[in-house]
Amino acid sequence: ILNVEQSPQSLHVQEGDSTNFTCSFPSSNFYALHWYRWETAKSPEALFVMTLNGDEKKKGRISATLNTKEGYSYLYIKGSQPEDSATYLCALYSGNTGKLIFGQGTTLQVKP
Amino acid sequence: DVKVTQSSRYLVKRTGEKVFLECVQDMDHENMFWYRQDPGLGLRLIYFSYDVKMKEKGDIPEGYSVSREKKERFSLILESASTNQTSMYLCASSPPTYEQYFGPGTRLTVT
Numbered sequence A: 001i002l003n004v005e006q007s008p009q010s011l012h013v014q015e016g017d018s019t020n021f022t023c024s025f026p027s028s029n030f031y032a033l034h035w036y037r038w039e040t041a042k043s044p045e046a047l048f049v050m051t052l053n054g055d056e057k058k059k060g061r062i063s064a065t066l067n068t069k070e071g072y073s074y075l076y077i078k079g080s081q082p083e084d085s086a087t088y089l090c091a092l093y094s095g096n097t098g099k100l101i102f103g104q105g106t107t108l109q110v111k112p
Numbered sequence B: 001d002v003k004v005t006q007s008s009r010y011l012v013k014r015t016g017e018k019v020f021l022e023c024v025q026d027m028d029h030e031n032m033f034w035y036r037q038d039p040g041l042g043l044r045l046i047y048f049s050y051d052v053k054m055k056e057k058g059d060i061p062e063g064y065s066v067s068r069e070k071k072e073r074f075s076l077i078l079e080s081a082s083t084n085q086t087s088m089y090l091c092a093s094s095p096p097t098y099e100q101y102f103g104p105g106t107r108l109t110v111t
Helices: none
Strands: A005-007 A010-014 A019-024 A032-038 A045-050 A056-059 A062-067 A072-077 A086-093 A100-102 A106-111 B004-006 B010-013 B019-025 B031-038 B042-051 B054-057 B064-070 B073-078 B087-094 B106-110
Touching: A005 A086, A010 A019, A019 A106, A032 A072, A045 A056, A045 A062, A072 A086, A086 B042, A100 B042, B004 B087, B010 B019, B019 B031, B019 B087, B019 B106, B031 B064, B031 B073, B042 B064, B042 B073, B054 B064, B073 B087
Parallel strands: A010 A106, B010 B106
Antiparallel strands: A005 A019, A019 A072, A032 A045, A032 A086, A056 A062, A062 A072, A086 A100, A086 A106, B004 B019, B019 B073, B031 B042, B031 B087, B042 B054, B064 B073, B087 B106
């Protein structure tokens, strides 16, 4: 069974702090890496879909990098705001199964 | 705008009851998925379907079944609900290989 690990499990930061968290995955059978943001009482929403080694994606203050050779992706949030508070999920798409395998998530709490 | 809807946001059922959770998507997506989310465990795949009448077991199919009679609708069935099936259930849909679009979730409590 493929395993996707995220760290840390939870994070508390002050408004204005920059933060980052990690998603680790087996580098074999890689097809794509997805990042989702899941705010309380809402549906998970896709942030990024990354496919190429060395990919960097950016959406506003949030960016992500991908290293498929060593099997990790980083998500960065610059100048965290309270509205960034959410659980951030990464998921591996291995292609040969058609399924996404999710990590357990990193829950971010940004205090004003 | 993409839309995935689930029949209920909150549901309370008794042990032994048969429970139906419905999911409908309006994007003509081939793939549909049912997950459950439990604290510290992330999203775990129960079943998925890549076409009408086609289904595949996910990682935790025991105690569940599914039905996909029409492309837009994917139903999750708990044949005989048990307390360990108390959880948040999320439905998602996607075209092949692309990001998944999630419904709002159903929080099921089995007493």
